[in-house]
Amino acid sequence: MTETTAEHLAALLRTAGFAESHVESRLAILRLSLAKLAALQHLIAAGGTLALGQLADRLECNRSNVTQLVDRLEADGFVHRAPDLNDRRSRLAVITGAGRVVYEEGTRARTRAEQELFASLSAEEGEQLIRLMAKLDRAAGAR
Amino acid sequence: MTETTAEHLAALLRTAGFAESHVESRLAILRLSLAKLAALQHLIAAGGTLALGQLADRLECNRSNVTQLVDRLEADGFVHRAPDLNDRRSRLAVITGAGRVVYEEGTRARTRAEQELFASLSAEEGEQLIRLMAKLDRAAGAR
DNA sequence: CAAGATTGATTAATCAATCTTT
DNA sequence: AAAGATTGATTAATCAATCTTG
Numbered sequence: 001m002t003e004t005t006a007e008h009l010a011a012l013l014r015t016a017g018f019a020e021s022h023v024e025s026r027l028a029i030l031r032l033s034l035a036k037l038a039a040l041q042h043l044i045a046a047g048g049t050l051a052l053g054q055l056a057d058r059l060e061c062n063r064s065n066v067t068q069l070v071d072r073l074e075a076d077g078f079v080h081r082a083p084d085l086n087d088r089r090s091r092l093a094v095i096t097g098a099g100r101v102v103y104e105e106g107t108r109a110r111t112r113a114e115q116e117l118f119a120s121l122s123a124e125e126g127e128q129l130i131r132l133m134a135k136l137d138r139a140a141g142a143r
Numbered sequence: 144m145t146e147t148t149a150e151h152l153a154a155l156l157r158t159a160g161f162a163e164s165h166v167e168s169r170l171a172i173l174r175l176s177l178a179k180l181a182a183l184q185h186l187i188a189a190g191g192t193l194a195l196g197q198l199a200d201r202l203e204c205n206r207s208n209v210t211q212l213v214d215r216l217e218a219d220g221f222v223h224r225a226p227d228l229n230d231r232r233s234r235l236a237v238i239t240g241a242g243r244v245v246y247e248e249g250t251r252a253r254t255r256a257e258q259e260l261f262a263s264l265s266a267e268e269g270e271q272l273i274r275l276m277a278k279l280d281r282a283a284g285a286r
Numbered sequence: 287c288a289a290g291a292t293t294g295a296t297t298a299a300t301c302a303a304t305c306t307t308t
Numbered sequence: 309a310a311a312g313a314t315t316g317a318t319t320a321a322t323c324a325a326t327c328t329t330g
Contacts, residue, residue: 005254005257005258005260005261006253006257007273008257008260008261008264008269008272008273009162009166009257009261011272011273011276011277012158012159012162012272012276013159013162013177014276014280014285015155015159015276015279015280015283016155016156016158016159016160017159018279018280018283018284019155019279019283020156021283022283022284033319033320034156035320035321051290052290052291052292053289053290053291061321061322062322062323063290063291063292064291064292064293064321064322064323064324065320065321065322066291067291067292067293068292068319068320068321069319069320072318072319072320084290087329087330088328088329088330089289089290089328089330090289090290090291090329091290091291091292110149111148111149114151114152115148116282117148117151117279117282117283118148118151118152118282119282120278120279120281121151121275121278121279125275125278126148126151128271128275129155129275130150130151130154132264132268132271132272132275133154133155133157133158134154135263135264135268136158136161136162136260136261136263136264137157137158137161138263139259139260139261139262139263140158140161140162140164140165140260141161141165176297176298178298178299194312195312195313195314196311196312196313204299205299205300205301206312206313206314207299207300207301207302207313207314207315207316208298208299208300209313210313210314210315211297211298211299211314212297212298215296215297215298227312230307230308230311230312231306231307231308232306232308232311232312232313233307233311233312233313234312234313234314
């Protein structure tokens with residue numbers, strides 16, 4: 001398990017790129033992306049409103065990344081910013097009606113795209129995939 | 144193989160992201176990245192010089208992407224641009240001495256990082272990985 | 287001073303113009 | 309007109325300031 005190691009990384013990154021493009025291209029039709037959809041999902045799970053810092057924590061990403069992500073969602077009319085009355089340093093992201101509608105459409109589109117991708121795998125292969133990914137996560141030092 | 148399909152995409156993208164970060168962080172120490180290293184590899188394989196369009200073809204990416212990639216490689220002193228005497232529309236990327244040195248260092252660093260990632264996989268698991276990625280590539284419509 | 291958000295920079299990819307040369 | 313490279317725009321992530329508020 002050392003000689004062909006280089007092909008493994010290349011294959012993993014290549015396939016992940018194709019899979020991501022496949023799903024992103026479907027979401028783009030709805031003015032969505034995986035990043036935007038995940039943000040809307042966390043907002044809805046939280047009841048429609050989250051402080052930007054809370055959203056960053058749940059997306060497990062940078063605060064400044066969330067600032068820009070909310071900029072884009074706001075430009076699309078899927079979210080708007082509101083002041084946080086409890087802490088004036090903080091700003092709230094609030095999902096709009098259009099945001100709730102597009103979230104439902106986007107979730108269906110993502111599910112369809114995922115099924116297209118993984119339909120060819122048997123139940124056993126699906127389990128192999130999950131097991132392999134978990135092993136690699138540990139090796140890469142994922143917390 | 145439909146109910147848990149959502150976890151499969153998430154796991155694949157998550158793991159690929161961790162693996163990429165793992166390798167990129169090692170390359171960054173040398174002022175390199177996977178994109179830069181691949182470009183240097185193609186230049187060396189071609190004897191040190193390639194027209195930007197040829198490089199784009201071999202990297203299987205956009206021409207404008209290559210323009211920017213060569214900008215960065217040039218800023219690092221790993222490559223320089225030269226006129227193409229056969230076709231004055233075209234520009235050549237020429238690898239420098241520093242580029243050849245850093246390519247050797249980068250290749251060793253990448254190999255080490257890849258081995259760390261995939262050392263935990265058995266030979267059979269390695270084959271499973273390659274087989275699964277190939278299946279998903281076909282489903283995603285990879286040409 | 288520390289926390290929350292923002293701004294600007296950098297890397298990376300893609301797409302749509304644009305400009306030069308064939 | 310078509311090919312080759314570049315420029316500018318957009319999406320996405322990260323990091324280093326910075327500015328406001330606690």
